[in-house]
Amino acid sequence: MPELPEVETVRITLKKEILNEKILSIQILNKNLRYPIECNFSNKVVNQSIKKISRRGKYLILYLTKNIVILLHLGMTGYFRFCNDENFIKHDHIIFDFKEKKMIYNDVRKFGFIKVYKSENVNHSKHLVNLGLEPLDGKLNKNYLRKSINNSKQSIKAYLMNFKNIVGIGNIYSSEILFDSAIHPCKLSSAISNEEINRLIISIKKILRKAIKLGGTSIKDYKDPMGKIGYFKNQLKVYGRDNKPCVNCKKNVIIKKIIIQGRSTFFCEICQKF
Ligand SMILES: [Zn+2]
Structure with a gap:
């Protein structure tokens, strides 16, 4: 299961690859992750650009243009890959289409999840509200x-x-x-x-x-x-x-x-x- 350094590594790569990119469309091949992906997920995020990518514990938070955030957890086996074609493989669940690339979420065991929140609500969500200190924060002294x-x-x-x-x-x-x-x-x-x-x-x-x-x-x-x-x-x-x-x-x-x-x-x- 990924721990903080692995999730931070994913954050750094996502930042290089998709910061300021616009989500042109979403394909959901399988909505049944740890929590089912909500029906209007695509409507809420399509045509929005990714303005900031942060991390809290093992959660990734993608801030979009219209006050919307995508909260992501990789679970046990979730990972992203980038490609330009439609050669999907087993356990690919969600495809984000950007102008020049596709970002694919693959998760064999499906313990990961993807949810959408209004940006002002995400820190109060059940996933983030009880989290302790960040180990690399100066407050941990x-x-x-x-x-x-x-x-x-x-x-x-x-x-x-x-x-x-x-x-x-x-x-x-x-x-x-x-x-x-x-x-x-x-x-x-x-x-x-x-x-x-x-x-x-x-x-x-x-x-x-x-x-x-x-x-x-x-x-x-x-x-x-x-x-x-x-x-x-x-x-x-x-x-x-x-x-x-x-x-x-x-x-x-x-x-x-x-x-x-x-x-x-x-x-x-x-x-x-x-
Ligand atoms: Zn020893």
């Missing part, structure tokens, strides 16, 4: 994290993955962030020391910035809209490396895999302190 973490009864891994605390951090990046900050994933959030808070803030920003710079991480289905793979995969130090040696302590220690809240968690029990 030591003071905020100390207060927020003190109120949590979860493990630090579960805390990081809860979108009500911080948005966009899923299974891959929470494992990598905790390895980088040398904190055991099972440690209770309220037991995290001030020194660990400092390291955590640095690691969150460092890992996510680096992943965005490298175009995210390609695991299974994720591709950016130009079909490129994300190169952060080569930088993963613990995620998916169970039974392999730890790159940091280089002792005869192997990366362990455990399950926290139903999700695989990878860590080194020597480097990451309880």
Whole structure:
């Protein structure tokens, strides 16, 4: 499932490809995504230009000319690609026609969705209203994290993955962030020391910035809209490396895999302190 760096990579590509372009027509091949695409979707967006493309957590927001926004979520397997012909493939659901290109939304598992809102209402929608802080926002600092973490009864891994605390951090990046900050994933959030808070803030920003710079991480289905793979995969130090040696302590220690809240968690029990 794409996390913040992958969605941000998609945003950057969409900005290059379709900013200020006019949507000439829409073809809906299958309206049954996570939420059915509303009947008058096309009427609401056709003949409008895309004025701004932003991101909130793992949601993409396309601002159109007439006070209308398109809210998009890629779900588990959603992605965009661009082409000039009508060679559609299996699981293509929506085609946006622009003057010189088509933008196609493909989603094998159909957990993604596309909705339309008036721009003044989108932040109050059920999808955005409960979201926590953006991890790369200056507001996410030591003071905020100390207060927020003190109120949590979860493990630090579960805390990081809860979108009500911080948005966009899923299974891959929470494992990598905790390895980088040398904190055991099972440690209770309220037991995290001030020194660990400092390291955590640095690691969150460092890992996510680096992943965005490298175009995210390609695991299974994720591709950016130009079909490129994300190169952060080569930088993963613990995620998916169970039974392999730890790159940091280089002792005869192997990366362990455990399950926290139903999700695989990878860590080194020597480097990451309880
Ligand atoms: Zn280690």
